[in-house]
């Protein structure tokens with residue numbers, strides 16, 4: 323091969339290497355966390371998954387919603403200043419129990435996304451997720467916007483879902499430049515609302531990280547129970563495709579304190595296809611190599627927002643909360 327051919331070869335290789343924004347991501351699915359499990363014992367499990375991910379050259383590992391404790395909104399606590407309820411929250415991040423995770427991640431050069439219950443200095447409580455870069459800096463924080471369930475004790479239920487009692491709602495969907503692309507976060511019930519993905523994609527999101535704790539049984543309509551996995555995949559695959567984004571959905575699943583919770587963690591392409599999925603209900607890494615440039619295949623064609631969206635026709639979406647049906651004739 324002549325000198326010119328070599329030169330052309332290296333040019334094409336460099337072109338590929340430079341334009342491809344590749345990233346190896348891992349959904350770090352967690353199995354059950356029992357009420358009696360200490361945060362330190364949970365962090366040990368998180369670090370085990372982090373170390374395995376690092377051995378596999380993972381760049382970013384995503385943990386589930388409220389990863390440090392059992393899903394405590396399943397219980398009714400009368401007094402909001404109850405010390406046991408307070409014990410589920412973090413007043414600082416990193417906290418003493420999570421410091422080892424931050425240190426290990428920095429040592430290994432792996433970024434991570436962590437869900438936890440946040441207590442602010444002002445005493446506000448949020449269902450929060452943070453994004454930490456590969457040198458241990460918190461680069462983003464998201465507070466769950468869509469809080470499902472109910473506010474008061476409803477003894478008729480097999481278990482409660484009191485997020486609306488224990489958390490305040492976030493009010494925005496920020497995005498951040500990180501890991502070579504633009505990253506957004508959402509939490510659990512957020513993934514069921516199309517506004518979540520569109521808001522993030524309007525902020526340029528190419529990669530959306532979603533932790534979840536989803537009980538299989540849905541008390542208001544048990545007919546949905548058998549569709550738990552289908553609905554979880556449906557909304558995340560649709561959100562990914564309609565916005566030209568990768569979506570990482572990460573479960574805390576399995577039988578936790580007597581409540582069967584959906585696992586089914588998966589990594590989804592901007593095409594809507596599932597690239598990798600969990601095989602178990604326990605602690606498991608679900609890994610995929612993604613190329614953020616693939617997002618353009620959708621964002622610059624079918625879903626070219628600037629060219630095709632019609633916000634003037636969508637007024638109902640922000641002007642209304644509930645539906646307004648046409649008047650009876």
Ligand code: ING
Nearest residue numbers: 470510511534535536537539540
């Ligand atoms: N959990 C659930 C979710 O949206 C839920 C709430 C449970 C919805 C069961 C439907 C069925 O996945 C959280 N934490 O939002």
